[in-house]
Amino acid sequence: MKRIMTVLALSAVAAAPAAAQWAGMPVWNSPKGGTGVTINGDLGMPNGNGKGTAFGARATLGLANLSLTAGVASWKPKGAAESATSVGGNAAFKIIGGSLIPVALNLQIGAARAGAANNDSATTRVTAGGGIAVSVPTPGISIEPYLSVTNRWYKKSGISGTTSNMGWTLGANANFGMFGVHLAYDSENYGGLIGTVGTFGLGAHVALKAPIGM
Numbered sequence: 001m002k003r004i005m006t007v008l009a010l011s012a013v014a015a016a017p018a019a020a021q022w023a024g025m026p027v028w029n030s031p032k033g034g035t036g037v038t039i040n041g042d043l044g045m046p047n048g049n050g051k052g053t054a055f056g057a058r059a060t061l062g063l064a065n066l067s068l069t070a071g072v073a074s075w076k077p078k079g080a081a082e083s084a085t086s087v088g089g090n091a092a093f094k095i096i097g098g099s100l101i102p103v104a105l106n107l108q109i110g111a112a113r114a115g116a117a118n119n120d121s122a123t124t125r126v127t128a129g130g131g132i133a134v135s136v137p138t139p140g141i142s143i144e145p146y147l148s149v150t151n152r153w154y155k156k157s158g159i160s161g162t163t164s165n166m167g168w169t170l171g172a173n174a175n176f177g178m179f180g181v182h183l184a185y186d187s188e189n190y191g192g193l194i195g196t197v198g199t200f201g202l203g204a205h206v207a208l209k210a211p212i213g214m
Contacts, residue, residue, distance in 0.1 A: 024054025036209025088112025
């Protein structure tokens with residue numbers, strides 16, 4: 001019986017997508033938002049659910065209180081023969097926040113589709129939730145620590161029904177003028193034999209126009 005349970009647990013881990021909107025990545029956010037175009041390079045490292053390393057790139061268009069993002073990521077689980085490529089985007093709407101308000105609150109919704117790989121079906125993932133951030137007054141640098149809570153829905157190609165998990169992301173965005181870095185830790189509860197899976201992510205970005213509030 002113990003051997004059977006172990007096999008079932010390993011099978012469930014192999015079949016589930018890594019915690020993130022884009023496969024192998026955290027659910028990135030910036031409640032403060034901004035204007036102009038920001039280009040992001042990302043690295044994701046799940047600590048379970050296949051482990052491995054993910055690489056990605058995103059482009060965000062900021063329009064005052066609305067931010068639109070499109071991106072792609074490639075995640076290769078540890079020991080897997082193929083990489084899973086996911087393409088998607090999200091929209092975030094800032095409810096409160098600005099140059100004179102140190103607290104920002106936003107709502108975000110997004111979707112990404114990971115192609116079939118390693119004998120697993122293609123998977124569509126939808127995320128929806130919100131985040132809160134506080135601007136840290138530091139000379140010469142803009143630091144935005146944030147906390148996001150989102151629900152994540154999964155739909156596998158050729159399989160009826162969806163699954164739903166809750167997750168949270170704790171992260172920070174730091175900007176040095178046009179350039180900056182970002183990092184986040186994402187935690188998602190899959191329940192059952194898998195339990196909670198975390199993903200650590202970090203990266204760098206360049207803004208073609210300085211974000212609001214800098």
